[in-house]
Amino acid sequence: MSTTAVKLAPAIRTSAEAQASARRGVAAPPATRLSTAAAAASEPAANPIGPRLAALGRSVATNVVPPVLVIGVLLVLWELLCHRPGAGLPPPSRVVTETWDLIVDPFFDNGGTDKGLFWHISASLQRVFMGFSIAVVVGVALGTLVGQSTWAMRGLDPLFQVLRTVPPLAWLPLSLAAFRDGQPSAIFVIFITSVWPIIINTAVGIRNIPQDYRNVAAVLRLNGFEFFWRIMVPSAAPYIFTGLRIGVGLSWLAIVAAEMLIGGVGIGFFIWDAWNSSKMSEIILALVYVGLIGFVLDRIVAFAATIVTRGTSAQ
Amino acid sequence: MAYLDISQVGISFSRGGRTSEVLRDVNLVVEKGEYVSIIGHSGCGKSTLLNIVAGLLRASTGGILLDGREVNAPGPDRAVVFQNHSLLPWLTVRENVSLAVDKVFSGKKSRTERKAWVEENLTLVNMMHAAEKRPNEISGGMKQRVGIARALAMEPKVLLLDEPFGALDALTRAHLQDQVMEIHARLGNTMMMITHDVDEAVLLSDRIVMMTNGPSATIGEILKVDLARPRRRLDLVEDATYVHARAAVLEFLYARHALPALAA
Numbered sequence: 001m002s003t004t005a006v007k008l009a010p011a012i013r014t015s016a017e018a019q020a021s022a023r024r025g026v027a028a029p030p031a032t033r034l035s036t037a038a039a040a041a042s043e044p045a046a047n048p049i050g051p052r053l054a055a056l057g058r059s060v061a062t063n064v065v066p067p068v069l070v071i072g073v074l075l076v077l078w079e080l081l082c083h084r085p086g087a088g089l090p091p092p093s094r095v096v097t098e099t100w101d102l103i104v105d106p107f108f109d110n111g112g113t114d115k116g117l118f119w120h121i122s123a124s125l126q127r128v129f130m131g132f133s134i135a136v137v138v139g140v141a142l143g144t145l146v147g148q149s150t151w152a153m154r155g156l157d158p159l160f161q162v163l164r165t166v167p168p169l170a171w172l173p174l175s176l177a178a179f180r181d182g183q184p185s186a187i188f189v190i191f192i193t194s195v196w197p198i199i200i201n202t203a204v205g206i207r208n209i210p211q212d213y214r215n216v217a218a219v220l221r222l223n224g225f226e227f228f229w230r231i232m233v234p235s236a237a238p239y240i241f242t243g244l245r246i247g248v249g250l251s252w253l254a255i256v257a258a259e260m261l262i263g264g265v266g267i268g269f270f271i272w273d274a275w276n277s278s279k280m281s282e283i284i285l286a287l288v289y290v291g292l293i294g295f296v297l298d299r300i301v302a303f304a305a306t307i308v309t310r311g312t313s314a315q
Numbered sequence: 316m317a318y319l320d321i322s323q324v325g326i327s328f329s330r331g332g333r334t335s336e337v338l339r340d341v342n343l344v345v346e347k348g349e350y351v352s353i354i355g356h357s358g359c360g361k362s363t364l365l366n367i368v369a370g371l372l373r374a375s376t377g378g379i380l381l382d383g384r385e386v387n388a389p390g391p392d393r394a395v396v397f398q399n400h401s402l403l404p405w406l407t408v409r410e411n412v413s414l415a416v417d418k419v420f421s422g423k424k425s426r427t428e429r430k431a432w433v434e435e436n437l438t439l440v441n442m443m444h445a446a447e448k449r450p451n452e453i454s455g456g457m458k459q460r461v462g463i464a465r466a467l468a469m470e471p472k473v474l475l476l477d478e479p480f481g482a483l484d485a486l487t488r489a490h491l492q493d494q495v496m497e498i499h500a501r502l503g504n505t506m507m508m509i510t511h512d513v514d515e516a517v518l519l520s521d522r523i524v525m526m527t528n529g530p531s532a533t534i535g536e537i538l539k540v541d542l543a544r545p546r547r548r549l550d551l552v553e554d555a556t557y558v559h560a561r562a563a564v565l566e567f568l569y570a571r572h573a574l575p576a577l578a579a
Contacts (some may be wrong), residue, residue, distance in 0.1 A: 212397055
């Protein structure tokens with residue numbers, strides 16, 4: 001039986017041997033086959049690595065294999081459809097070869113707008129970061145006001161409901177007229193796009209603060225500031241973060257369109273520039289980056305939400 | 316002089332042009348250190364009365380004096396133990412109590428004194444072992460004990476308990492009742508408790524205030540429970556005074572002031 005154990009699980013034997021020698025605290029003497037096999041057989045619990053690796057492998061397999069498979073099939077389909085000469089889009093193989101320089105060197109800077117993708121994307125991210133940050137502050141503040149005061153809700157809610165349906169780019173001419181510069185205009189468009197879901201979700205969160213918590217605050221005589229930080233924000237945090245997630249997604253949607261119009265450095269302008277020079281491959285590469293970064297932004301906000309709202313869900 | 320003086324209190328709510336009177340002419344005097352229970356059928360306005368004393372609701376008529384001062388706003392001198400514990404779920408047990416302690420004693424106790432006071436109150440309700448747990452990690456009875464610790468830690472002049480054991484199973488409830496009696500004996504707090512449990516009222520109270528049915532509910536009768544303390548539930552089962560008090564409350568609730576729906 002011990003020989004079958006050795007044959008079936010060489011990995012088990014080595015790990016058990018390593019642990020056994022470590023426990024002895026001295027360099028293990030060169031063990032014979034038989035003694036190590038006996039150690040493996042007598043210590044079934046001293047083998048946590050093998051099954052854990054297997055479980056990890058299984059979870060990777062179930063989560064990674066399907067998307068990889070689907071993407072592979074789609075790429076092959078795309079390659080087949082666009083491979084013939086005269087196709088409207090380049091096949092993936094040509095996209096990679098044509099944009100290889102951009103992929104391997106995202107950091108070059110030849111002055112003007114002739115920069116690597118890293119610089120374009122970071123310029124776009126900076127605008128989103130600024131516009132979104134302003135939107136968070138203003139959105140949470142206005143949402144708190146609307147959620148807390150019935151009068152403010154009656155006065156402001158109709159306004160919000162109408163303004164939030166205005167498409168982001170419709171604000172651009174107005175903001176260009178007001179700021180007379182591309183950079184603040186783009187930031188304003190990001191702000192005005194992402195602020196509505198933050199306002200509305202915060203207001204719902206504030207309105208849903210249980211009366212019990214308000215009673216506790218009243219008995220303790222918390223002042224407005226304490227009530228805001230100790231009760232309102234934690235209690236409404238799940239709602240606020242829902243608004244933030246929608247908001248960050250919308251800002252990333254809006255920045256590309258806004259940058260196409262205002263020009264300068266930015267991923268939106270990069271796409272427009274590539275279109276003007278008929279570089280389809282570069283557009284496709286840029287779209288891949290835009291999609292991946294949008295995904296990462298969403299994940300970051302979601303991650304922040306899980307940390308901040310840990311334990312805020314009432315039983 | 317009366318410690319807590321509720322005189323001629325009435326309250327009406329109006330909604331959509333219709334005014335409904337919930338309480339009318341409620342008069343009650345509670346002495347310092349007394350344990351008073353308020354019992355009545357659902358909807359008779361007993362919780363409303365407690366909320367008026369707490370200051371969470373304003374009486375339409377009449378007024379309340381506590382230790383010679385008028386009550387017109389909520390405050391830590393009338394700490395409330397809420398029926399559904401009302402602990403803040405994002406704070407640990409210790410943080411829930413220290414939120415109250417830090418606020419109430421911010422100028423009066425040093426940081427170390429406040430920390431010790433939080434721990435003293437958690438120890439009082441035997442919850443020190445779970446101080447770092449969050450409310451959703453502890454049982455319903457434990458949550459209510461923390462709610463009691465939070466209220467006691469405010470050193471209230473009167474402790475208001477709003478059906479504090481209503482949501483608990485019978486065994487946990489009995490255990491908590493014993494703990495509350497012990498705390499009352501040790502600290503001598505003035506307590507006012509809402510309940511719908513006759514045995515609980517008789518076991519814990521010095522006096523039982525029985526409310527008539529609404530609308531326009533008021534105090535129907537006040538029963539003095541002449542049982543020596545400390546009281547032990549097992550000894551009382553066949554005690555004549557206990558049995559008599561219990562019968563009197565039951566008679567009031569189910570014979571003279573039965574709910575119309577039940578009487579039919």
